[in-house]
Amino acid sequence: MLADVTEAENWIRKTAATLRSERIAPFAKESQRIWQRLRQQSNVDLGAVRLGGTRNVELDVSVDGVSNSALAVMSQGELHSLGLALFLPRAMVDESPFRFVVIDDPVQAMDPSKVDGLAQVLADVGLTRQVVVFTHDERLVEALRRLRLSATVWEVCRGEESVVQVRMSDDPVGRCLNDARAMRGDEDLPEALRAELVASCCRSALEAASHARFRRERLGRGMPHAEVERVLECALTTRQKIALAVLDDLGEPAKLLPHLEDVVGSWAVDLLQACRVGGEGGDLDVLIRDTELLAGWLQR
Structure with a gap:
């Protein structure tokens, strides 16, 4: 009897892992596509994305074809880009009741080429979602205008006695x-x-x-x-x-x-x-x- 229960438990665990992998596969593929847009001259490749446990995500990352740990080899800007590549596919599923995406200061530590990739990715997301980005870095706005991507820019100004004014920003x-x-x-x-x-x-x-x-x-x-x-x-x-x-x-x-x-x-x-x-x-x-x-x- 105990052997049967153990066998059933192992089957359930294996089947659950298979189902999780099947569910994450479309997200993993989209994450790889977004990373290719964001990496912009980076020599870091993103391979398979797997669920390693109930709360863990395992990433196959390689540098110049050599496998390595993501945290060990990626710069802060690359980690920000990787985080967006993992987040955006989940935020854009058809089943999501939210038709908008809010991102806080994604430009931090990104080099200029990655900012260009970010502008293009956000423009693609903006075709089906409202994209709201908060940033102090004007490089994203410059990239959007230079690449002639549609965007509305609002400027938040704090005046005397902390009076806040919001106004549309010109180029x-x-x-x-x-x-x-x-x-x-x-x-x-x-x-x-x-x-x-x-x-x-x-x-x-x-x-x-x-x-x-x-x-x-x-x-x-x-x-x-x-x-x-x-x-x-x-x-x-x-x-x-x-x-x-x-x-x-x-x-x-x-x-x-x-x-x-x-x-x-x-x-x-x-x-x-x-x-x-x-x-x-x-x-x-x-x-x-x-x-x-x-x-x-x-x-x-």
Whole structure:
């Protein structure tokens, strides 16, 4: 009798393990697919995902083809990515009553290439779920805009006496232009100072548009993020930054003005001159308007 009970118990335990493995198999496959999107230049491969017990998950992780422990070989950013790869498939099952996903600061410790992968993964999730992400890191927003992925960005600001204000966030170009308009309308500022501040905001808008274009084109051609940022750091002036975006060459700022006059128009050359001298004596409304036009051309 005892032998029969033991045999039945072993059968139940083995069958339960088989059923758990069958249930987790679709999740494991989806986790591997998501990891491939998130890993972005990582040499860590995710193999089988198994239930090792009632509460344990066993992961087959290898580095350059050599098996190893996940916790021993993965960086903090890779562990965050792995956690998302394991979480998202379970959160997206059709049986789930929740049609949204809330993620708190997933960008921590991720290198820039993984942030790009994260943006693409979250965009895919957003096709069937509402995705809410809380983060202090602007790299995710930059990646979403550069990759032209749909997203609504809200900014939470804490003012005096901890008064919290929530407002929709513009891209860097929009923020600079809004600042320029605010300075233009401030009659309390001396005229010369107002002109310089407006011109400074316009220069910042053009530089932000140039950076966005340069990153999009160079990263799209496969250049590593670190190399892209290194090149951008070498561009010190507004004209050098625009030359990088337009001519793809830091050493050719002298060719920028003739190129803009041929391709865009003489007004673009006049705009850069007005930004350089500080806008004093010119029409600030025209300066802001033309900056918006040239920044839009750069972004396109």
